[in-house]
Amino acid sequence: MQRRTFLITTAAVAALTGVPALAQDGEKLKVGFIYVGPVGDGGWTYQHDLGRKAVEAEYGDRIETTFIESVPEGADAERAITQLALAGNKLIFTTSFGFMDATINVAQKFPDVKFEHATGYKRADNVSTYDARFYEGRAVMGTIAGRMTKSNKIGYIGSFPIPEVIQGINSSFIHARKVNPDVEMKVVWAYSWFDPAKEADAAAALIAEGVDVILQHTDSTAPLAKAQEAGAIGFGQASDMAAFKPSPRVSAIIDNWAPYYINRVGAVLDGTWESQGVWLGIGDGEVEIGEITEAVPAEVKAEAEALKEQIASGAYHPFTGPLKKQDGSDWLAEGQTATDEDLSQMNFYVEGITAEIPK
Amino acid sequence: MIDLTTLIVMILSAATPILFAALGELIAERAGVLNLGVEGMMIAGALAGFAAAHATGSPAIGFAVAAIAGAALSMIFGVLTQYLLTNQVATGLALTLFGLGLTALFGKPYEGVKAPSMAQGPLGLNWIIWLGLLAVPLIWWFLNRSRPGLILRGIGENHHAAHALGHKVRPVRLAAIAFGGAMAGIGGAYISIATVLQWTEGMTAGAGWIALALVVFSGWRAVGVLAGAWLFGGVTVLQLRLQAAGVNVPVQLLAMAPYLVTILALVLISARRGSASPGSLGQIFHTTS
Numbered sequence: 001m002q003r004r005t006f007l008i009t010t011a012a013v014a015a016l017t018g019v020p021a022l023a024q025d026g027e028k029l030k031v032g033f034i035y036v037g038p039v040g041d042g043g044w045t046y047q048h049d050l051g052r053k054a055v056e057a058e059y060g061d062r063i064e065t066t067f068i069e070s071v072p073e074g075a076d077a078e079r080a081i082t083q084l085a086l087a088g089n090k091l092i093f094t095t096s097f098g099f100m101d102a103t104i105n106v107a108q109k110f111p112d113v114k115f116e117h118a119t120g121y122k123r124a125d126n127v128s129t130y131d132a133r134f135y136e137g138r139a140v141m142g143t144i145a146g147r148m149t150k151s152n153k154i155g156y157i158g159s160f161p162i163p164e165v166i167q168g169i170n171s172s173f174i175h176a177r178k179v180n181p182d183v184e185m186k187v188v189w190a191y192s193w194f195d196p197a198k199e200a201d202a203a204a205a206l207i208a209e210g211v212d213v214i215l216q217h218t219d220s221t222a223p224l225a226k227a228q229e230a231g232a233i234g235f236g237q238a239s240d241m242a243a244f245k246p247s248p249r250v251s252a253i254i255d256n257w258a259p260y261y262i263n264r265v266g267a268v269l270d271g272t273w274e275s276q277g278v279w280l281g282i283g284d285g286e287v288e289i290g291e292i293t294e295a296v297p298a299e300v301k302a303e304a305e306a307l308k309e310q311i312a313s314g315a316y317h318p319f320t321g322p323l324k325k326q327d328g329s330d331w332l333a334e335g336q337t338a339t340d341e342d343l344s345q346m347n348f349y350v351e352g353i354t355a356e357i358p359k
Numbered sequence: 360m361i362d363l364t365t366l367i368v369m370i371l372s373a374a375t376p377i378l379f380a381a382l383g384e385l386i387a388e389r390a391g392v393l394n395l396g397v398e399g400m401m402i403a404g405a406l407a408g409f410a411a412a413h414a415t416g417s418p419a420i421g422f423a424v425a426a427i428a429g430a431a432l433s434m435i436f437g438v439l440t441q442y443l444l445t446n447q448v449a450t451g452l453a454l455t456l457f458g459l460g461l462t463a464l465f466g467k468p469y470e471g472v473k474a475p476s477m478a479q480g481p482l483g484l485n486w487i488i489w490l491g492l493l494a495v496p497l498i499w500w501f502l503n504r505s506r507p508g509l510i511l512r513g514i515g516e517n518h519h520a521a522h523a524l525g526h527k528v529r530p531v532r533l534a535a536i537a538f539g540g541a542m543a544g545i546g547g548a549y550i551s552i553a554t555v556l557q558w559t560e561g562m563t564a565g566a567g568w569i570a571l572a573l574v575v576f577s578g579w580r581a582v583g584v585l586a587g588a589w590l591f592g593g594v595t596v597l598q599l600r601l602q603a604a605g606v607n608v609p610v611q612l613l614a615m616a617p618y619l620v621t622i623l624a625l626v627l628i629s630a631r632r633g634s635a636s637p638g639s640l641g642q643i644f645h646t647t648s
Contacts, residue, residue, distance in 0.1 A: 038463060038560050040470050070463075155603065188602045189610055195564040196555040198595070201373060205599040208365050225473070225556040243471040356607045 031055065031265055032089035033067035034080055036096035037194065043219040043238040044193075044255070045069065048095045048118075051257030058262045062269065073098025081106040085113050091268050093261070094118065103127060114273055116264060118257075119164070121344070125275050130260055133281030134164065135171040135343070136311045137253035138215070139318040140289050140304050141235050144251055145213040146176030146183050147300040148233060155186045155206030157216040157223055159193050161357050163346040165217045170350045171318045172215050177352055179303070186211055187355040196222040207232055224248050233295065240290045251304070252290025259285050279340060283312040319343065324351035366600060371488050372554065374592030376401070376546040376563075378491045380570035381577070381584045382498055383542025388574055389502060390535035391515035391639035395451030396436050397543050398567025399458025404429040404544025405551040406462040409558045410469055412548075418477045421552050422487065422545055429544020430537045432458060437536040440643075441529050447641050459561060469558040477553055487549055492585075494542075499581040511535060515637035518644045528644050543567065572621045578628060578635040590620065 033052050037045035052065050066089060071080045077099045084092050085106060093116045094103045100120035107115045107127045115127040123129055145154045154176055158165050173185045186209055188202045199218050203226035206214055214234040216223045221241050227234045227248040236242070236252025243249075260280065267273040280286035289308050292301045310316035321332030326349040332338060349357060380397050387394050407428030412421025436454045439445045477485050501508040511531055514521040518528045550566065551558055569591055577583025598613040628635050 040463075040467055040560060042470055042559070186603050186605065188599055191610065191614060192564070194559075194561070196557075196559045196562040197373075197376070197550050197564060197566065198599075200555045201369070201596060202599050202603075204369060205596070205603040208362065208369070208600065209603040211603070220555075220559050220562075221471070221557060222555045222559070229476075229556070243473070354605050355602070358610045 028062060028064045029059075029091065029265070029269060030087070030089040031063055031065045032084035032087070032092040033065065034071050034077065034084065034092070034094045034096075034099060035067060035069040036071060036073060036098065037219070038070050039067070041194070041219060042221060042241065045095070046239050047255045048093075048257055051261040052093075054258035055261045055265050059265060059269070063265060071099075074102075077102040078105055082109070085110045090114060091116070091265060091273075114268060121277070123275055123277055128264070128275050129277045131279045132255055132257075132286045133279055134253060134255075134287060135167040135318055136281040137287045137289060138168040138171040139175045139311065140308050141215055141251065141253060142172035142175035143179055143304050143307055144235075144292070144296060144300060145172065145215060146178070146180035147303070148250070148296065149176075149180065149183060149213045151210045151212045152180065152182045153184050153186060153209065153211045154213040154215065155188065155203075155209070155211035157199060157202045157206070157214065157218055158187055158189045159218050160191060161189060161347075163344055166346045166349070166357065167343055168215075168217050169353070170346070173353055174323070174350060175307070175318070185353050185355070187353070189358060190218050192218065194219045196220040199223050200226045203227060203234075204230075236290050242290075245291070246293035247295040249290075249293070250295045251292045254288040254290050256286055256288050281311070282308060283314060325349070326351055326353055366596070368484060369596045369600070370589060370593045371484060371492075372592075373596045374588040375488050375491045376549045376554070376566050377570045377573060377591055378585065378588035379494070379546035379549065380543040380567060381573040381588060382491075382494055382581065383539035383546075384570055384574045385577070385579060385581060385584055386498065386502075386511070386542075387532075387535045387539035388640055389515045389579060389637055390511045390532050391518055391637050391642065391644075392440070392532050392536055392539075393447045393451065393641035394433065394436055394454070394536060394539055395448060395571065396433065396454025396458065396567075397539075397570050398563060398565065399455035400429040400432050400540045400543035401458075401547030401550075401563045401567045401570075402462045402561070403432045403458045404547035405563055406466050406469070406547075406558055408544065408548025409474060409551040412474055412552050413469065413472055416475045418475060418552050421474075422548050425544040425548030426541035427544070429540040429542070429547065431540070433536045433540025433543075434533075436540075437533045441532055441536075444643050444645060447643070455567065463560045466558055466560055470560075472557065474552050474556045476556075485553060487545070487553060495581050495585045502581065512637070515639055518639045518642070522644075522646060532644075543570070546570070572618070575628075575636075576621045576624045578624070579637065 035045040039049040068080050071077050091114045095118045097119045100122050103115050103117045104122050107124050117129050119131045120129050156169050176183045190198050190202050199220050200222040203223035207230045212232045214227050216237050224234045224244045233248045233250050236249050238255050240252045241249050317337040319338035321336040322334045323332040325331045404425035408421040408425030411424035412418050439450050440447050510526050514528050514531050522528050573587040576587045594616050601608045
């Protein structure tokens with residue numbers, strides 16, 4: 001009897017977690033989403049799912065959404081995307097960099113289905129890409145970090161040394177040093193997007209080195225918990241991480257995918273959808289700055305918000321010269337701004353960072 | 360440049376989850392049971408322990424509940440492999456997948472919740488670290504000097520011979536599996552209660568597999584497990600500390616090092632005549648009586 005109950009329980013769990021609902025309705029536009037993590041990760045995937053819910057709220061009965069969560073990057077992704085295409089979804093969002101090749105492969109087999117791939121660079125007639133300018137948000141975080149540090153040491157927990165993360169490190173450092181010329185940046189690579197124990201150890205290592213402000217480009221809240229224990233501060237990553245307000249979480253960089261998702265679903269409904277590649281930032285509402293808490297002095301808060309406004313209006317680009325590379329060679333001349341192409345291939349630190357990028 | 364005391368504290372702390380899980384698996388494997396479900400039992404302990412610690416405000420109760428949860432989950436494996444004679448490798452893998460999925464489902468309400476803080480023990484180490492260190496000589500003594508320990512090893516070496524001598528193979532193995540589950544549960548709870556201070560889905564992130572590698576690395580000896588846990592924990596922490604200190608280290612190489620050492624240890628063990636692994640490890644025990 002025990003065995004039978006056990007089997008029933010497992011079956012029920014499988015039914016609850018694994019199998020997406022596939023209702024049939026010819027009238028509605030079906031929109032599918034593939035997530036790399038669980039919707040409850042409190043970060044990256046959680047934000048994508050908020051975008052999906054916003055689409056549902058916007059279009060109501062005209063559409064129907066389905067998602068598959070915790071899909072590993074790799075061969076299994078192709079199977080999951082194919083499954084969504086076969087189920088009649090006409091627009092499919094694949095929300096992680098590692099789904100890039102799988103998306104392209106499935107798109108070739110389903111020319112009448114439209115695909116949207118996040119953070120990638122491979123496009124086709126029925127595949128668009130979209131990305132967010134996280135470095136704009138990092139500029140605001142860097143300003144707060146530079147003002148808030150007492151030890152003049154700020155730390156950055158990186159995931160992988162790829163251009164997107166290096167942009168964030170450079171942007172944070174440039175703006176921290178702009179408000180505090182004595183500031184130093186310590187960088188630790190976790191070699192994971194999500195490993196709470198390792199992220200906590202990385203935070204502890206930075207704190208032991210005298211760091212009192214931690215920025216992170218990994219997805220768990222573990223560094224914030226460590227910062228709290230040690231009296232340091234940090235920032236929410238991808239999501240607001242509001243549980244750690246007002247300190248250690250003094251602000252956050254939030255990915256808001258909702259406007260883009262609503263826009264693209266609307267384009268399919270109107271018949272105006274075309275393949276494109278976009279890179280949206282603070283001004284487009286895709287990158288948001290989470291509430292700056294009372295742990296930050298009012299003048300610092302005002303300074304950070306002013307910078308945010310300048311970036312949003314396009315009056316200021318976070319990578320504006322004069323800027324030199326770490327080795328002292330010239331990068332951007334006075335008043336010159338970095339091109340998107342430069343940024344998408346960024347593989348160097350700017351002058352002043354003493355760490356080295358792992359090769 | 361790097362303060363030695365804090366470094367040692369960090370290494371001991373990083374070694375503790377895998378030390379507990381590996382000591383538990385050591386007992387199970389010495390009894391001849393290969394349980395690949397360590398990761399699943401750890402994550403079950405991480406969630407159950409965190410939930411209990413959060414509900415009661417007492418980390419001690421959290422660890423006790425984690426041990427019970429780990430042992431309870433291991434009993435699924437125990438019944439399946441010992442009484443229904445399923446393949447141990449497949450069942451263990453299934454247990455890991457089951458544990459990860461189950462905790463993801465039941466862990467939803469605990470996301471974003473904080474753990475109660477733990478009391479510091481002597482020398483700035485919390486008492487779970489001390490308990491882990493104390494467990495090493497106890498398990499050594501049990502396996503090498505006590506009669507029940509020798510019976511357990513006998514069963515692991517040759518279950519048919521042990522059975523012929525009148526030893527109860529199945530009950531002893533069930534007890535060993537339960538002990539392994541309890542230790543894995545405590546190891547997992549250490550991650551959620553003491554290291555990360557919160558619950559996140561999939562938070563053990565492969566620690567169970569490292570624990571399994573440690574048992575092999577140790578040559579199935581308690582002292583070897585301790586040395587391996589310090590090596591694994593040490594390399595992890597040291598490379599992070601060196602990075603934070605701005606020393607240019609080949610991060611990928613250091614991260615690989617423990618696994619390379621394990622492969623090397625495996626090669627050396629298999630090259631030696633008379634393998635160190637228990638003779639009946641992973642084999643199904645079936646009597647016709």
